[in-house]
Amino acid sequence: MIKNKHFSTLVLSAAVSIAILVTPSYAGKKEAKSLKKAAKLCQQAYSKNIEGCAPAFSRSHGNCLGCHNIQGGTQPGNVAPPLIAMKARFPNRAVLRAQIWDATVKNPNSLMPPMGKHKILTEKQVDSVTDFIHSL
Secondary structure (H helix, E strand, O other): OHHHHHHHHHHHHHHHHHHHHHHHHHHHHHHHHHHHHHHHHHHHHOHHHHHHHHHHHOOOOOOHHHOOOOOOOOOOOOOOOOOOOHHHHOOOHHHHHHHHHOOOOOOOOOOOOOOOOOOOOOHHHHHHHHHHHHHO
């Protein structure tokens, strides 16, 4: 009975260890699939700026569509302002980038996640998304 109990614990520990090792790989594949799906959507609406559009539209990356309405996006949110006339709203691109990087600097109660600060997007993705959003 004791040997059987230890064997079960050993098997369970091995299974958990394998799950932990496999999960990041699975998560990476899921994120890549989400980005690829978003890029297909962007191909139709924003073929000149897929690099910035894809992370913005991807549910696993920027997920801007979760809160904002962006022309060409599917299932846009309505809890944040629509992303239109962005050059008029943010004449200085650096101010827009800072907002995307960490919106809580200007508004500590902002619902927008700090995309750069919390490493939701990479530095390059923040720059690409900024260029994309600024072009709207």
